[in-house]
Amino acid sequence: MAATPEKAPKDQWGRSQLVRPDSASLVGVIAVVDRIDPALAKRSAEHVLAWPRHFGLDALVVPAMKRLLQSKHRTGNGFTALHDAAVDHLRQRIAEPRIAEPLEAPRSWARPKTVRCDCEPCKQLSRFLVDPNEECWTLRAAQQIRTHVEYTIRHAPADVDCETVRRGSPHSLICTKNQASYQRRVIQRKLDLADLAILQGRPK
Ligand SMILES: [Zn+2]
Incomplete structure (x- = not known):
């Protein structure tokens, strides 16, 4: 059964007991479990993907997959599940601006209303x-x-x-x-396309 955030062990205040890992740790874990235990590798990947806010596709999964590919690790249940999720994540964000926020400089002085305070x-x-x-x-x-x-x-x-x-x-x-938010989207798009190219460089 897939791991879900609700199933994580809690401390006495009901907070999840989890140590926030870095991408190097994830690389280490996946490299090992993919070699020795395919079922555990699958569960580990499911666990990571069940906790997107904790593990973070951008902070952790995408950089970890790039490092695994660099080290020629490109098979196994753990790698495949996380790699596919990272590719989906990047593809989705690359497609998104075309729908919600066109990737073009603003044509007037109107800017996104991002302020929440209502004083x-x-x-x-x-x-x-x-x-x-x-x-x-x-x-x-x-x-x-x-x-x-x-x-x-x-x-x-x-x-x-x-x-x-x-x-x-x-x-x-x-x-x-x-034009800061437009410039952020331009930079994000460049990074996403570069990451996607690296992630898709693996032979099928
Ligand atoms: Zn205010």
Whole structure:
């Protein structure tokens, strides 16, 4: 039976007792179990895939598969299951922007509304973000509010550069839109295509 997060041992506070592995450990485990115990190799792979948030396809599985391929390890139940999952994951993300977020530079000043906070200054920020005609927004407010809005922008993250202008009272936070999320998608796409090419380089 496949492992699921619900079945993991819990500590006295109900938290899962698991050590977060790195890709080198996963490479070691799969290299060994694939050689000595095909059934255990299959279960190990199922366990990793049942815990996507804990093990992480990007953080762990994709780099581990690249390393295994480099070391000429390209067969076995563990390798095959994890390799197929990594390829599916990359293919899906490569296809995604074409549907939800076209991989092209924004044509207006409208930017994704990524802000969750709904306090009044953040609502103003959200309205600014989706406005197709506004490149710049100036928030003149006390330091506490400016710091909060800057924090919100950084953690959203929102496609905005901030600059504090210490003139007048209160000071101003000048928010200027950028293309950061589009650039992130371009970089991600390049990395995904490169990783996919490496993962698919194995002979069938
Ligand atoms: Zn807020």
